[in-house]
Amino acid sequence: MNIPNIRQLSQQLAAPQFDTPWEVVDWFGFMQAQEKSMIPWAVAMRTRRPSLAAYRQAYDQGQLIRTHLFRCTWQLTTAQDLRWMVQLCADSSRRAARGYLKQTGGAISEDEEKRANDLIAQVLQGRGSVTGKELKAMLTERGLTDDAHTMSVYLRFAEYDGIICSGKYHPNQNTYALLDERIPAQPAVTRDEALAMLARKYFRSHAPATLDDFVWWTGMSRGDCRAGIESIKSELTEENYRGVTYYLHADSRTRGCRSKMILLPSFDEYLIGYKSRHHVLADEHRSNAHTNNGIFYPVILDGGHVVGNWHPRKHEANFFEVATARDATAAFSRYDRFLNAKQHDSKFPLIEINSFN
Secondary structure, eight states, X not given: OOHHHHHHHHTTSSSOOBSSHHHHHHHHSEEEOOSTTTHHHHHXXXXXXXXXXXXXXXXXXXXXXXXXXXXXXXXXXXXXXXXXXXXXXXXXXXXXXXXXXXXXXXXXXXXXHHHHHHHHHHHHTTTXXXXXXXXXXXXXXXXXXXXXXXXXXXXXXXXXXXXXXXXSOXXXXXXXXXXXXXXXXXXXXXXXXXXHHHHHHHHHHHOSBOHHHHHHHHOOOHHHHHHHHHHTGGGEEEEEETTEEEXXXXXXXXXXXXXXXXXXXXXXXXXXXXXXXXXXXXXGGHHHHBXXXXXXXXXXXXXXXXXXXXXXXXXXXXESSGXXXXXXXXXXXXXXXXXXXXXXXXTSOOOOOOOOO
């Protein structure tokens, strides 16, 4: 089993199947969105014709939402998937946030959380999209808090409580809007149905992957992750590779990978989507790809393996070894085309937010 090749296909890095940013994010379920400036490239590079303008349009139309979900971190999801994902991860994420507050000597009571939610809803009502700076200023004027850290936790709780989500695209700042004004109501989903959808989206976009990988990606309990896998067992194939059980989804492609040099953004799913990255990243180069405390750098992928670093603004490529160094002009040209590609409304119409995949 050629794990790097199959993962490139599953992750839409090789022979991408989709034309729009929405299709990519829907395929993944959620994508890491820690680095705001890099997530447009992470999504668009997985389309047939990468376009920053197409990503911005999908974001402005409310097709794509950036918020805190699993593992208490920034992620990108679709409007259709947001509500059931929030319901699935909100309790554990809220507990983790409270635990962090306790460690740092802070605390927010349930009454304080409710008061903050009410204030946030009041100031955002009818305003559409506002920047984080604007929102925090309005809340401070109303006496919520002048402590930036505590304010950020209030906003995070409001995300977990289904009060707010991201607003329109802004290149430099986070934006916020009322969830109910931004996204139409969705059909109710049971917890079992949500676990099944989450497992399906993960294994079709990350195959081959293990139970441990799925647990890492979601931050959920092994019991919940096992239940999700069991609920879609008929869609999965088990492969034993070097004593480890990997799952491939029925939609996984195993052939047709024509590897090329790819400029992966920081915090890309190709690395961060797995607990173990040894299949594509040599141990001796691990510190060049990410730190021990979870900071992931932009890296160069060649033949499915991480071989170097690149700089988005300087257009510089630095290879880990002389033997793997080669001309990166084509890869940088694709990135430049993404930045400068034109957007045409007729090609990327508004996607109706009314169904689940």
